[in-house]
Amino acid sequence: MTLTQLQSAPAAARPTLRDAVTGLPSYVPGRRSAGVDIAALASNESHYEPLPAAIAAVAGAAGAMNRYPDMAAVELRERLAWHLGVTAGEIAVGPGSVGVLQQIITGLCDAGDEVIFAWRSFEAYPILVELAGARPVRIPLDEAEGHDLDAMAAAVTDRTKVILLCTPNNPTGVPISHRRVEAFLRAVPSSVLVVIDEAYVEYADAGSGPDSLALYRRYPNVCVLRTFSKAYGLAGLRVGYAIATPAIAEGLRCTALPFSVSALAQKAAVASLDAGEEMEARVSSVKQERARMSAQLEAQGWKLQPSQGNFLWIRADEDLRGRLVEAFDGAGIMVRVYQGDGVRITVADAPANDRVLQILAAHAA
Template structure:
């Protein structure tokens, strides 16, 4: 008798690309090691946040507030938006999964730039939808004209990652407005603003004003980067109430933990200190970019908490050289290397390696 077949996952599950996380540094004798591979905030918790999280942890025997009531109230007050226009998830990446689940039937298309956030193709494939990847321009920017041209009758979602992870440039308000005008109103336009606090440029996007003007625009944001809550996994969407309601409907029940909600609320209350820290990281970014230019590098405009080295086939070699001196960075094989803005004392070694790889 022939053996019975074993259970098989859906075909799209077998096609999901693996997510490659930033690796910790390897200890090197005589050197302090630094992790610059995951775009994490190098600062300790903001004032009051650890205390709020510790207090919340004492209630670990209870389920979290499934409706994120207090978090939505704090977010709504901070941004001046109705709580019905909010949806929380396990980081902004969780919202991308929910958007695909809520708006895409099998085979529907999701348009986004590439290279961009590597979770996009994972979320799209996991949801049974089809990725339409539009190449970036030579300087690492979204080609919004080409993205608009890629929209078809099968397109349900388009994603604009600004600043773009991992290359760094951000989209201007004028360019975003022109792009949205070209996208059919039934297509969801996602403006992924995971790094919005770090943007310093003319005509920067006003996400809240943009969402208020359109019935199909969703902002996705996170507490993982500027707020330093990467370990707690809490993000949120701002969207017209029908879209926000759809995201809440497909969310994992009790997905955002009680501790994460408490830490996020406390972080919102400490925004003055937060913005001082962000300003310091922006200054570190500017200093690193200046030093890299001095040794011959022309980098894409860095508007996130990272810089991008377009190294092509030398990406893995560059990452290995950084690893030899106790610095972990994030290589993308055949494309480039992303280096997070972390401890300033690590930058001497980054510049040292970069000088040996000057194009």
């Protein structure tokens, strides 16, 4: 086509996005603010600064930013393998656990295939599924704000390729017990990949959720998904990983965007693993604050499900949700609002948490 023909082409002839893209729900991040006295409790970030070892590792690697990172992330995968008792061939890394999840769905799902997950759960789930051309199958949470595994198993069809189990669940904080997950694995076809998404596993009390690595070793259709964004405090560097059979893990590495995990992120993740005791001390502090807040809120009259994440969940109708958001905004506290469902509040340091408790005390039933 000549330039003259191009210039005279009908105005309607324009590039268009795929229907799957134009119909995508928008991912709603936690609200941000630059205010000096703002308590940023909307994104489930660690309120601690990165571990000193991670900061030192990033500083040491910064002089090589002109070079591409190791696309295979060999050092990080080997360090994770040693830490977890698996082989490097069973690990795939990506830009946060959400990046690895995109690799999983891309690697396993064709157009029209189905991905089952609880709802409400992590907001990125339906976005990633629809972007791949697959069909999201949302199964409502049970009355205890947890996964209805019976309903999820009953929803499996011959088009089901992946099932996502978020434990502790985001945003409700409810874990899935080892016994229930194992019974679920016995009930679903071995051809379906069951992803145990454990973004908050470090904050969970021992025994509250599944021993996912033990289940992975017993059931080849299990994939364990984790991140350095939460307890390790590397949300801004974007690094997560999956543990899967060597064949699946290799497929995930093949579907990864080249060089998606920066050299700085890889070095910081390795250093953070080596500083595990310091990370665990920080986690212990968050868990103590979580328990303190939960006890005080229950004494105020709030009915909460025990959370195993670094956050608390308040189920709220439209009227209560509106009043809470107005009160939190007025007090300079940024919380995560879920339209139609409730409010999620990240557990931070004691002064910020006391501000939350004061607001909720004024709105208790």
